[in-house]
Structure formats: structure tokens, C-alpha cells
Amino acid sequence: MLRQIHSLPGLVAALLVAVLALTGAVLSVQPALERFAASSVVTGTISVAALAEAAQAQHAEIDKITKTASGSVVVSYFDGDKAGADLADPATGRVIGPHSPSATIRFITNLHRSLLLGTAGRIAAGLGALAMVVLTITGAMMLAARLGGWTALLQPIRGNARQRWHAQAGRLAIVGLLLTALTGCFLSLTSFELIPDGLAEPVATASGGGGARASVGSLAALQAVDLADLRELAFPYAADPTDTYRLTTAAGVTQIDAATGEALSFQPHSTARQLYETIYMLHTGQGLWPLGLLLGLSALAVPVFAITGAMIWWQRRRSLPRIADNRPASAADTIILVGSEGNSTWGFARTLHAALTQAGHKVHAAPMNALARAYPKAARMLILTATYGDGTAPASASGFLARLDRSALKLPVAVLGFGDRSFPQFCRFAEDVAAALAMRGWPALIEIDRIDRQSSQSFALWGDRLGTALGHGLTLAHVAERPKTMALELVKRVDYGAEVQAPTAILTFRLPGAAAGRALWKRLFPASLPPFEAGDLVGILPPGSTVPRYYSLASSAREGILEICVRKQPGGLCSGFLNDLPLGGRIDGFIKANPAFRPNASAAPLILIGAGAGIAPLMGFLRANRSHREAHLYWGGRSPASDFLYRDDLASCIADGRLSALNAVFSRVAEGGYVQDRLAKDAQQLAALLRRGAQIMVCGGRDMAGGVSQALDAILAPMGLSTATLKASGLYLEDVY
Template identity: 85%
Template sequence: MLRQIHSLPGLIAALLVAVLALTGAILSVQPALEHVAAPSVATDTISVAALAGAAQAQHAEIDKIVKTASGSVLVSYFEGDKAGVDLVDRATGQVIGPHTPSATIRFVTDLHRSLLLGTAGRVAAGLGALAMVILTITGAMMLAARLGGWAALLKPIRGRSRQRWHAQAGRLAMVGLLLTALTGCYLSLTSFELVPDGSTQQSPAASGSGADRAPVGSLAALKAIDLADLRELAFPYAADPTDTYRLTTAAGVTQIDAATGEALSFQPHSAARQIYELIYMLHTGQGLWPLGLLLGLSALAVPVFAVTGAMIWWQRRRFLPRFESNSPASAADTIILVGSEGGSTWGFAKTLHVALTRAGYKAHAASMNALAPSYPKAARMLILTATYGDGTAPANANAFLTRLARHKAKLPVAVLGFGDRCFPKFCRFADDVAAALATKGWPALIETDRIDRQSAQSFALWGEQLGAVLGHKLALAHVAERPRTTALELVKRLDFGSEVQAPTAILTFALPSLPAERTVWRRLFPASLPHFDAGDLVGIVPPGSTVPRYYSLASSSRDGFLEICVRKQPGGLCSGFLNDLPFGGRIDAFIKSNPAFRPNASAAPLILIGAGAGIAPLMGFLRANRPRREAHLYWGGRSPASDFLYRDELASCVADGRLTGLNAVFSRVADGGHVQDRLTDDAQSLSALLRRGAQIMVCGGRDMADGVSLALDAILAQMGLSTAELRASGLYLEDVY
């Protein structure tokens, strides 16, 4: 529900809110400009009487003197039928020059307040402010849920670039936007007199004596008021001898006899007026120009929200597949229920639906929230669900557990979770669903399984297990919609490990060379690699397959080449293709961002742990370690003579300070072992690093990663910590397969 509440007003009001925000950002600069332009004096020691007297000496008929929130003093006057406004010196009352408001600022102000549409525009602007309140509050709640609670709002934000930009802008701007939107709603309500602003407050009726008016500079009531306290001094109407001076200060309004200078009445500002003035100041920054600039910077985040939010919404919509031959729920023998946050899980569900339909099953696919009270002809249920935020349900599955509690049927069921192991509550909602089904007595068709980072290979293996139970071969060759591919050419390769039965290649790719006749074109319009960073993934589809395989990158696009490390797996289609690729051979590749696996921005030490080809992204991080951040590498291979990957480059990193400590361990040498054994041996030094806030990054096979986790848990236990706690704080990251 929260997701729908956040998305709907955002999509409807995106343009309106963006206009209000951009115009507000422009206006937010005005108080600072007025503050800078205002004549500066040490203090306002001149009295209101002296200032008014100096002004009256220059203009025979004055309407009013106004001191703005920025400190500027403006004198409005009449000369015959001509009206004018002068900017005067606060210290002397002498005219500095005519005050001419900017036509541009007037236009932007009208656009901000009413969209240049009068009353209808003011209503729209008020609704836009309300939409911004809803978006800010729901966005903050969703971000807190995603990061693991309100206390985690300062944690690193992971996810796709557009999601990170959306969330990061929200985190930085939420306080300013909420303040601006709430005060904007209030001002809109006061403009339609739905909330009192105190402007209709009436002063007690008072008339002057009617005697000849004394010079304004001689009036005692005005002599007693310093210019610092002035807001406005309205002069009496020349044709009415009983009219009075009307002096407005921060305390209230005083009527002053124009002849005697006696204060005739005083009306303090009402609470409604004081509240209005405070809120007006908070909304505009008038009188608080630093706040105005901060609010303006917050407002600039709104276009970022609008663009990234629309992109996220469109991505979700784009990935929602249309199921052909989707049997009605009442007639289906197989029910597929989907819980999806970003839309990708629906793609896997479609692949499963197609495979089941081809095998002769009548499959019905729907969201988890569409769980029906009964399925008369169903023999099984398959649940594919992602997890949102801190282990909670995706938007289209948040009512599933409640509906399940009232469900009477008990179907054989299989639950498949989708998530990212870098998050501390990996596939937690899928686990919760499986536990609830077991409590209700639903028999498990196969054990609950989990898919890490949309792995097509893992999904295919799950399909084989499901097919074995059903008695039909299910080839779940899932191909997610891929970004545009780039042709790359193999320009360098280093081969290792054949002597220890672990053939591994470091492969370096670059953009293909062009024929000689096209070198001028290349010179004019040079091609460039797609953007990527070390730790991102490259997707490669081998010949004879439609399923991409992903490899961690050991380089960034700034290096000018793309490098991966590939171990040849027995029967591995893609690893075999890549290990046999000759010089000049080409691949079609695309980049899959992996922002969850990055060194943080801290100056604390890095502990890099890997085995075999898992060294690839760790090597990339070391290459980029130009600030010489303290870094310790623990890496495991089989034999230093055969598969010591990156030996020479690692030595160079040690020599120039990018690598502080190299700890290589090999399993097929005398007194050898595995990387987790070396961690145990170095428990004391690792403890010292961890006490300094070190970040741990692990890359390689799942078995190795599990062993590393156990070894580190033993070390951390002595400190009252665990790897689970470090995961939650972003200090323990894994990229495993």
C-alpha cells in the first residue's frame, strides 16, 4: 500500500511539483541576494523618527516606510499623480536610488504561487504542496524500510543507479522538502482564508486630535523606536486631519497622533499572525537567508525525483510480462503466484509459465495478493517472490500472509526466493512465506530455494528439481531483457592452472580495431567503452545459448579495457568458450551494475578475501587504490608455480603502497591450506584491523565464502560481533557464486 500511495501522487503531480520546486529554488536565492545588496551598518542606532524626518525632507507626500526582512529600507512616495519607491540608507535616511523590483522575479513568483492561472492556479499549487508532503513522508518511510529502520537512514544505499540516485536525493533533501511542503500547504490554506493568518485583526478605533501636524522627526513615540524594531510606518492621509501614523513592529501595531506624537492605541500581534509570520519566514527564507538557500538546494532534488521516479516506474511497467494462454484460476492445475518489487521476478514467472504450458499444464499466473479463497482444479502452487527492504513483502505481496491465514485449501507448494546476498535479510520474505505455509500444513513440493541476483543458472537448476518432481523435463532458459550489447575483441590473455587441473584465464578485451579506411571516422568520432567500475558484472552470451553468464570485472572503463578472470568449468559452455577464445576473437557484452559490491568511502582498512578467479574484482579495487588506503589481501590458489593469478601486478601494488599486505595461501603445497585457514592464523592482526572499522569484501565460490564466514565469526565473537552484524552495517560484503 505504501508503494502505491507514494507512486500515484508522484506520477500524477510530477510536472506540477517540479515546476513549484524549480521556481521555489530560484526564489530561495532572493533573500541572500537582498541581504548582500542591503547597505550594511554596524547597528541600526538611528530612530524611526530620524529616518522618517530625513525621508520627509526629500519627498513631500510619503505613503509608507518599510524595512524588509533583508534589512533594506524602502520609502513609497507620491509626487503629484506619480508614485515611486526609493531605497534609502539605513544610517542616514538619504536616498540611494530608485527601487525597481525585478520583472523576472515577479514572473517567477506568480508562477510559483498560482502557475499564472489565478485562483485555479493557486488551488493547483496548494495541491502540489500537499502531494509533496505525501511523497516526502511515504518516501522516507519506504527508505527506512529498505535500509532496515529509521536508525539505519545513514547507511550506504545499494541498488541500481537510478534507485540510488532517487533514494540518495531523498535522504539529503527530505527534511528541507517536508518543511517547504508543510509550510506551503499552510500558506495555501491562509490564502483561501481556510486558516486565519491574523491579517484581519482590527486595532481599537483611534483618531488624531486634528491639530496641525508636527514634523515627523519630532514625534516622541517615533523617537522611542529604533530602526532595528521597525517593520512598517504608514503615514497619515494628507486630506484627513484626524488620520494617524500606523507603526508596525515585531510586537504589534501602534497608532500615533500626527500632531502630538502621542501613542493613541497599541494592538499586539495575535497568535495567528505570529504563527503566520514564522511560517512565512520558514517557507521563503525572508529574514533567514541561509535557511532559504538550504531549502532551495532541497528543492533542486525534486527534478531528480521526477526523472528517476519516472524511470523506476517505467522499468517496473516494462518488465511486467503478458502471459499468453494464462488459464483462469478456476480451471488451472498449476498456480503461479508472484511477489515482485522491481518487476524482474515477473520475467522469471513468465519463463516458468511458458515451460509449464509447453509441457501440457494449465498454468495461472497472478500476484501474491491475488490469492483466491480456493482453486478447484489446482494440484500445486508455485510461489516466486522477491524481498523488499528489511525483509518485508513486495508491494504486490503485502496482503498475502493475511489472506493465507484465512485460506482453507492445502496444496503442494514450492517457494522460490529472489534477492541479493549482500543484503543482511537475503530472501527473508520468501522464508517467512515458506514458514507460514508449513505452519498451515501445506506440503512442500520441493525445498525452499533462493536465487541470488537474478541468476539464470540457479533458476535453471531449480527448474530441473521441479521437473524431476513433476515427471517432466523443465528447461527454464530465462533470458532477462538485456541492455544494448557492445562488441569487444580479445587483445590479451594469460593462462594459468592447467598443471593443477584448474585452467584459468585472465582475459583482456578492448573495442575492436577498425579497418584502415575508417580511421579518419574513428579519429573524428572515437568509440568508447560503456561505463563500468571494478566489481560490476559483464554479461556474455556464449554461442549456442540464450542465457547470459556473468563475470566480475577486474577493471573499470577508466582503464580503457575490460578484464575478467575465468576458470574453465567441466562442461561449462561459456567458460569453455572464453578459455578457448583466440586473440582477435570477439564477444557481445553488456554491463550489469553491481553497486552493492564496492569499497566504502571510509579511510579505515580494507580486508579483501578471495580464492581462484574471485580475485578479479579485488584486483580491480587495488588498481584503483590511488589514495593508498590500507588494504590487506587474503587469496587462495592451488600452486604458486601454476595458478598464482596476478602475481607480478600484486607485487607492484605492494611496492607502490596500494596493497599493504599480501597473504597468498595454496592448497597443493607442503604445509598448505585454504584462505580461511590463513584468516584463523592471523586472528590477532585481523582483530586489530576490525577494531579500526575495517571493511571486509569476499569474492569467490560459495563454499569458500561459507568457510571464510565461519572463520571470521570465530574471530569476531571475541569482540562481541558477528559477520551478520557487519553485513547489516555494510562492513561485510560478498560477491559469491
């Protein structure tokens, strides 16, 4: 719901809010420009009486003298029937030059306030400010939820480039945008008199006596007022002997007899007027030019929001599965909730939805995060969920357990987990969900079941069990949808490890070269690799399989190559295929972003830890370390003579400063060991790096990662830390398999 509230006004009002923000950013510079262009007004420099007398000596008929918030003094006058305005020196009252406001600024001001559309435009601008309030508050709530609470708002932001830009811009601009939006809403309401602005004409206790007017410089009531306190002095109308001076200061409005200089009345500014002027100052920066510049910088984040937000929405929209005849939640008798990270689980949900619909059920499918407060006609709920990483919730189910805590629902339920049995936390999240439901008294429609490696046969058997519970046959003939792939050609391979029974290959792929007779425009403008970074994944479909295997990338798309490191696993379908692939051979693959495994932007040290083929993304990070960030690599192999992966590349990185220290350990040499042993040996050096805020990145097998975690916990314990606390702050990242 929160995401929908955030997205709807953002999509509808993106262009409007961007126009208001950009014009506001331009106007925000004006207070600073005016402040530095104006002469400084200091207390005690000159009285209002002296300034007025100097101005009157230069113009026969003056309408008013105004001191702007920036400190400029503007004298408005009449020369016959022609009006004019001069800038005056605050110290002497002498004319500096004509006052001619910029036509461009007037245009931008009108565009900002009313979109050049009069009353309708002012209404639209007010709604735009309201939309920005909603977007800012909901965006802050979503960011806090994503990072783990309000206290974690300053933690590193993970995600793809669009998500990071969107969230980072919001985090930097949130205070300025909220201040601008709230004050903009207030000013819009006052412009339509829905909220009083406190502006009222002063009520005189008496009119002027009508005698001969004294010199303005001799008026005691004006002599007592310092120029620094002046806002406006309106002169009496020449043809009316009873008209008075009207002096406006920060305190209020005073009427002054033009003949005697006596103060006839004083009306202090109301609380409403003081509030209005404060909010006007906070919105425009007038009188607070540093604030104006900060608000302008905040406003520049809005176009970034509009572009990245639209891209995020479109990507999410495009990736959502399309399920035919998906009934509204309020009308469905069967609810299917899906927890998925890469959308593969949605394919199974679609098959289940179609089979239940064909059997006469009214079915509603939605992400687990969309668990509703009530399903009025539902008789059952079916939950299909994958497990992400080390037993955690996938993206579309990250908020499910929290929603369940607040729910009063109790429907018969069946939970089906999807995962890979080779992982220690196989279907862990599905088990957590089933346990949470049982604890809250949800009756089990059938026992929890698990699907290994997207097995269609296991899914069909589960369908038989579900059909029995429902009292009718249920045939689930699932055919996995083949991912959209690209052909890649092997152009280089370096083989290692045969002597130590761990055959491993570094494989370099490119897009296939131009074929003979290919169209000229295709040769001039060849296809390029899709965007990816080191640490992202390539999914590869081995011959005869629709289930991809994923490998971490040691290269980025900028290098024009796709490089992976693959160890041949006993009986491994894909690893065997890749290790036997000859030069010129081709694979079918696709990119899967892995934004949760990237070095942060800190200048603190980087500690890279891996073993075997897990060195691939770490090597990619080192290649990209052009800023020469301090980096320490701990890596384990079997024998330096047989499987010292990337030996030459690592030497090059040490030579040019991209790698600060290489700590390689081998298990099949005299006095050898494992990478966790080397960590324990270097405990003192590592502790010093960790005290400096170092980020740790681990890639490799789960057994290795478990040993590494134990070794580091022993180092962190004296500091009152652990790998778990570092994980929570983004300083400990794992990509393990």
C-alpha cells in the same frame, strides 16, 4: 502499494514540482543577498521617530516606511501624482538610492507562486506542494524499509547508480523538502482563505483630534519604538486632518494621533497571524537567510529526483514481463505470485499462466510483494520464487513475509523454488515461504518442489503433479527466453594453474573490430560496451545452452575491455568452453549489474579477501582506486610458481599506492595454508583496521567464504561485533559461488 503511492504523484507532477523547486531555489538566495546588501540594524541605533523625521526632510509627502526582514529600510513617497521609493540608511535615514526591485526576481516569484497563470496557476502550485509532501513522506518510508528501519537511515545505500543518486539525494534533502512542502501547502490554503492568515485592520478607539500635525520626530509614541522593532509606519493622508499614523511592529498594530503623538489604539497580532508569519519565514527564509540557503540546496535535489525517478520507473516498467490475458486479482480463481531477482522466474510464470488459462482458469500473476489483503474469487495460490544470495528473498519478494504476517488469507497453496543445486542454500527462500505458510495454516495443494538450473523437464514434471491436484491435465512446455546478448571477441588470454591441476585463465574481450567494407559512419562511430563497473557480472551463454553462467568482472566499461578470470571446472560446460577459447574466438554475453558488491564511498580502509578466480573483481576495485584509499588484499592460491594470478598488476598497484598491503598465501608450498589462516595470524592488525570502520569484501568459493567468516568472527567478537552485524551495516559484502 507504498511504491505506487510514491510513483504516481512523482510521474504526474514531475515537471510541475521541478519548476516549483528550481524557482524556489533561485528565490532562496534573495534573503542572503538582501541581508548582506543591507546595513545592519542594531537595537538602540535610532528611533522610528528620528528615522521618520529624517525621511520627511527629503520628501514632502511620504506614504509609508517599511523595514524588510533582511533589514533594508524602504521609504515610499509621492512626488505630485508620481509614486516612488528610496532605500534609506537605517542609521541616519538619509537616502542611499532608489529602490528598484529586480524585474527578473518579480518574474520568478510570479512563476513560483502561480506559474504565470493566475488563479489556475496558484491551484496548480498548491497541488505541486501537496505532491511534494506525499513524495517526501513515502520516499522516506521506502528508504527506511529498504535500509532496515528508521534507525538505519544513515547506513550505506546499495543499488545501481540511478537508485543510489535517487536515494542519496532524498536522504540529504528530506528535512528541507518536507519543511518547504508543508509550509507551501499552508500558504497556498491561506491564499484561498481556506485557512485564516490572521490579517485584520486595527479598530481605532477614536480618530485623530484634527489639530495641527506635530513634527513626526516629536511624537512620543514613535520615539519610544526602536528601529529594530519596526515593520511598517504608514503616514496619515495629507488631505484628512483626522487621519492617524499606523505603526506595525512584531507585537501588533498601533494607531497614533498625528497632532498629539498619543497612542489611540493597539491591536496585538492574533495567534493565526503569528503562525502565518512564522510559516512564511520558514518557507521563504526571509529573516533567516541561512535557512533560506539550506532550503534552496534541498530544492536543487528535486530535478535529480525527477530524472532518476523517471529512469528507475522506466527501467522497472520495461523489465516487467508482459503476460497475456492477466485477469484482475479480484476476478481470478488462481493467483500466481512470483519472486524474482533477474526476471528469469517470470518466464516460467508466463508459461504456467498460459497453460492454466488454456485449461479454463481465470489467472492473475503478480510479484510476491503485491500480496493482497483478499482475493474474493480465488480458489488457490501458486508461488514461484527464486532465492537471492545466501538464502535471502529476491527483489520482488523482499516484503512478502512481512505482508504475510499481517494477512488473514488461507488459500490452498503450492510453492515452487528455483535455484542452483551447487549452492548450499539451494531454494532456501522457497522453503522459508512454505514453512511460513504452513505455520499459518495454509493447506498445501501439493508438496513444495524445487527446480535446479531452470530445468524445463523438472518444470514439466511439476506441472503434471499440479494438474493431478487440479483434476485435469496440465502441460508446461517451457522454452527459456534467450537473453539479448552482444558478441565479444577474445583479444588476450593469460593461462595459469596447469601444474597444480587448477587451470585458470584471465580472459580479455573487446567488441569485434570493424570488418572490411564496413560503412564509414560505423568506422568513425564504433559501437561501445554497455555501462558496467568492476564487480558487475557478465552472463555468458555457452554453445548449445540457453542458461547463462555468470562471471565477475575485473574491468569497467571505461577501460574499453571486458575482463574475467575463469577456473576450469571438471565437466563444466561454460568454464571448459572459455578455457579452450582461442584468441579471436567469440562469445555471446550480456551485462548484469551487481550493485550490492561495490566499495562504499568511505575513506576508511578496505579489506579485500578472495581465493582463486575470486580475485577478479577485487583486482578491478584496486585498478579503480585512484584516490589511493588504504586497501589490504588477502588472497589464496595453490602455488606462487603456477597460479599467482595478476602478480604483475598487483605489484604495479603496490608501487603507485593503490594497494597498501598484499597478503598472499598458497596451500601447496611448505608451511603454506589458506586465506583464513592468514587472517587469523593477522588478527591484531585486522582488528585495528576494523576499529577504523574498514569495509570487508569477500569473493570466491563458498567453502573459502565460510572459513573467512569464522576467522573474522573470532577477531570481531572482543569488539562486540560479528560478520552478521557488519553485513547489516554494509561493511561486510560477499560475492560467493
